[in-house]
Amino acid sequence: MSAPAARDPGLQPERTSLSWGRTLLALFAADLLIWRSWAVAASQGSAVPKTGPEAGPAARGWAGAATPDFLGVCALAATVATVVLCLCVAVRVRQLRHSSYAPPSSLMRWSAAGVVVLGLSSVAAVALGP
Amino acid sequence: MREPAWRKTGSTPDYRFSLANETTFLAWIRTSLALIVGALAIDQLFPEIAPAPLRIAMCVALAVIGALLAVLAYRRWGQMEEAMRQNRELPFSGVMLVMTIGVAAAAFILAVLLLAAR
Numbered sequence: 385m386s387a388p389a390a391r392d393p394g395l396q397p398e399r400t401s402l403s404w405g406r407t408l409l410a411l412f413a414a415d416l417l418i419w420r421s422w423a424v425a426a427s428q429g430s431a432v433p434k435t436g437p438e439a440g441p442a443a444r445g446w447a448g449a450a451t452p453d454f455l456g457v458c459a460l461a462a463t464v465a466t467v468v469l470c471l472c473v474a475v476r477v478r479q480l481r482h483s484s485y486a487p488p489s490s491l492m493r494w495s496a497a498g499v500v501v502l503g504l505s506s507v508a509a510v511a512l513g514p
Numbered sequence: 515m516r517e518p519a520w521r522k523t524g525s526t527p528d529y530r531f532s533l534a535n536e537t538t539f540l541a542w543i544r545t546s547l548a549l550i551v552g553a554l555a556i557d558q559l560f561p562e563i564a565p566a567p568l569r570i571a572m573c574v575a576l577a578v579i580g581a582l583l584a585v586l587a588y589r590r591w592g593q594m595e596e597a598m599r600q601n602r603e604l605p606f607s608g609v610m611l612v613m614t615i616g617v618a619a620a621a622f623i624l625a626v627l628l629l630a631a632r
Contacts, residue, residue, distance in 0.1 A: 392530075394530065396529070396530050396533045396534075397533065399533070399537065400533045400536055400537055403536070403537040403540045403541070404540060406540070406544065407540045407543055407544050407547075410544045410547045410548070411547060413551065414547055414550065414551045414554075417551055417554060417555055417558070418554060421554065421558040421559075424558075425558075458554075484529040484530075484532075484533060485526070485529060485532065486526075486527075486529075486532035486533075486535070486536065486595060487536060488517065489517050489518055489521065489592065490517075492536075492539060492588055492591055492592075493588060495543065496539075496543065496584045496585065496587055496588035497584075499543055499546055499547060499550075499580075499581070499584035500581050500584045500585055502547075502550060502581075503546065503550045503577055503578070503580045503581025503582075503584060504581050506550050506553060506554050506577045506580075507574055507577045507578055507581065509554065509557075510553060510554065510557045510570060510573040510574050510577060511570060511574050513557075
C-alpha cells in the first residue's frame with residue numbers, strides 16, 4: 385500500500401502520538417505514588433522499630449535479618465520503566481511525524497516489558513514488604 | 515531485536531487499522547498501569563481497609579492481573595496485526611470477559627469493605 389496522504393483527515397497519527405503521551409502520563413502518576421510510598425516507608429522505618437525490640441532503619445534490612453527494601457526495588461523498577469517508555473515514546477512520536485506505518489515489534493515489546501517489570505516488583509512489594 | 519516471522523507475511527494493512535491497533539494496545543497498557551497503581555495505593559495508603567491477609571491477597575491479585583494484562587496487550591497486538599496482514603477475521607479474546615468479571619468482583623469486594631469499615 386502506498387504511503388498515506390500528507391495529512392490524514394482523521395488525524396490518526398496525531399491521535400496515536402497523543403495516546404503514547406497519555407500512557408507516559410499515567411506512568412508518571414504511578415511513579416509519584418511509588419516514590420512517595422518508598423520515601424514514607426523509609427522515614428518511618430528509621431524512626432519507629434517495626435519488628436523486634438530494636439529493629440531499626442529499613443535500610444538495615446539489606447544487611448540484617450529483616451526483610452529487604454522491596455518498595456525500593458519497586459521504585460527502581462518504576463524509574464527503569466519510565467526511562468524505557470520515555471525512549472519508546474520519543475522514537476514513536478518522531479516516526480509518526482513522517483510515516484503512519486505500524487511500529488516495530490521491539491518498540492511494543494519494550495514498552496510492555498517495562499510495565500510487566502513494574503507489575504512484578506509491586507507484587508513483591510505488596511506480598512513481601514513490611 | 516528481531517521482528518517476529520509474521521511481519522514478513524501477507525500485505526501491509528491500511529495504516530488506519532494499524533494505528534487503531536496501536537492505540538488499543540496503549541489503552542490496555544494504561545489499564546494495566548491503573549491496576550498496578552490501584553493495588554499499591556490500597557496497600558500503601560489504606561492499610562486498615564481490611565485484615566492484612568485479605569488486603570495482601572486482594573492487592574497481589576490486582577497487581578498480578580496488571581502485569582499479565584501488559585503481556586496480553588503485546589500478544590494481542592501481534593495477533594491483530596498478523597490477522598490484518600493475512601486479511602483474516604480478527605481473533606476473539608476472552609480477556610474482555612475476564613477483565614469485566616475481575617474488575618466487577620474487585621469493586622464489589624471494595625464496596626463491602628468500605629461499608630464494613632464504617
